[in-house]
Amino acid sequence: MSMDVVWFKRDLRTRDHVPLLSASLSGRPVICLYILEPERLEQDDTDPIHIQWELDCAIDLSSTLRDTGASLHYGLGDAVEVLEEIHANYGIERLLSHEETGNSWSYERDLKVSKFCKSRGIKWIEYPNNGVVRRLGNRDVWKRERDKRMRDSLSSPPIFKEAIHFDGLVPRLEDIGFTPRVLTDRPEPGERAAIRRLDTFLGENSKEYRWAISSPVLSVKYGSGLSPYFSSGSLSMRRAVQRTNSRIDWIRKNKSQVDGHVDWIKSLSSFRRRLAWRCHFIQKMEMEPDLDLVAQNPVIDQNMGRKLDAVRFAKWKTGKTGWSFFDACMRQLRSTGWINFRMRAMMMSAASYNLWLPWRETGTYLARQFLDYEPGIHWSQIGMQSGTTGINTIRAYSMTKQGRDQDPEGNYIRKWVPELSMVPTKFIHEPWKMPIELQEALSCVIGDSYPSPVVDESESRKSGISRSYSARGDEEARRISKEVLKTHGSRRRPRKRKAKSSSSTQQKLF
Secondary structure (H helix, E strand, O other): OOOEEEOOOOOOOOOHHHHHHHHOOOOOEEEEEEHHHHHHHHOOOOHHHHHHHHHHHHHHHHHHHHHHHOOEEEEOOOOOHHHHHHHHHOOEEEEEEEEEOOOHHHHHHHHHHHHHHHHHOOOOEEOOOOOOOOOOHHHHHHHHHHHHHHHOOOOOOOOOEEEEEOOOOOHHHHHHHHOOOOOOOOOOOOOHHHHHHHHHHHHHHHHHHHHOOOOOOOOHHHOOOOOOOHHHOOOHHHHHHHHHHHHHHHHHHHHHHOOHHHHHHHHHHHHHHHHHHHHHHHHHHHHHHOOOOOOHHHHHHHHHOOOOOHHHHHHHHHHHOOOHHHHHHHHHHHHHHHOOOHHHHHHHHHHHOOOOOOOOHHHHHHHHHHHOOOOOHHHHHHHHHHHOOOOOOOOOOOHHHHHHHHHOHHHHHHHHHHHHHOHHHHHOOOOOHHHHHHHHHOOOOOOOEEOOOOOOOOHHHHHHHHHHHHHHHOOOHHHHHHHHHHHHOOOOOOOOOOOOOOOOOOOOOO
């Protein structure tokens, strides 16, 4: 008996799933497979919260697969060994999956699976999963190909007549020695929750999206909240793009019925651009699978000479730097597994320029904190925010300014940094400036109840910027930067803009 295997990785859905549809049309028996791979948890950018999220999404997938007549099989162990056992028992004709752009480990894993399939005469067919183009020869044509894919029809969940049913145990992280930390306010997992979230965002909350996503407070309510579902593949990029397009078209045709229709359209158009940016950044890792290991411009990285200061690193990652707004953001991230995109950039800016910490260690730590960790986006952004690409403007944030802009009254700080809950608004962003008499009266002595700033924010930022530009100066660094721009630079023509305001605009996703 020969059969097909649909290998679910980070594409845990039944809708708009071409490998699943292909298997249903083959007429062969089908096994739908998800593999819990312990070796993945040994990677320094992978945290048990990532795998637990996928397992919970897989439980929802198992339920929706039953509605199609199929069953989700769980494998535990090395992917090649799991596939070898299935092949020995049933005989695999085709292995069907989506293309995956993950970290260096998943890239090497897929090479091993490819070698196994060739040695066993198994046809492994990988289908595009989003706007990331495999074996892209010319970056100039990427946008056209991506837009074409986004226009393709969405497929519905198929119906299976010859599925092989699973009667084994669902693996748990605890079974292999891992216990994920409990996150507060974690989203509901699964495809059905993802679609509900998309519909709620487009229909109710997206009007304020454009101006709200810079704030760690407002972005929780008015952001899309879709990034964890994209990372697990519970929602397809094509569905999000097409539903967004439909919503924009409906508003344009029914302006008289929509209060503030201009704001709706501007915000949804902004969201649509960020969906494209998502594919753009992941495309970088598709073309350079070791972006999580090697800087895009290794000469600049070497010239910077950053060293890991254990004390600074510990204060940065635990939210005990003495910079109140930064500490609030880091503590929110550690508690919930999420923070908005601008604050992610600020966190990396503080590590790279103020504290002069190496990008690999800080980037790895952040990867483990993000429930929505997407390697292609994450490591592309880490390169940009650490100044190691050579092609991006150096953005070194003032934590104090960001705090005053995003949390002028300090209530966000007081929520996440309870040591400062009694500090007056006048001093909440720079508590070290409180008179010692006030510190003692409030039982908030800086350097005791709450840490003094790890370094002077203003002076360290200026020094970090200067050192970063100096690292770009030699001829070899400039030569490599030109190659990076040719390979990865955006081909989009800049729009004509009005005179620039004094504050720069930081790219934000979702």
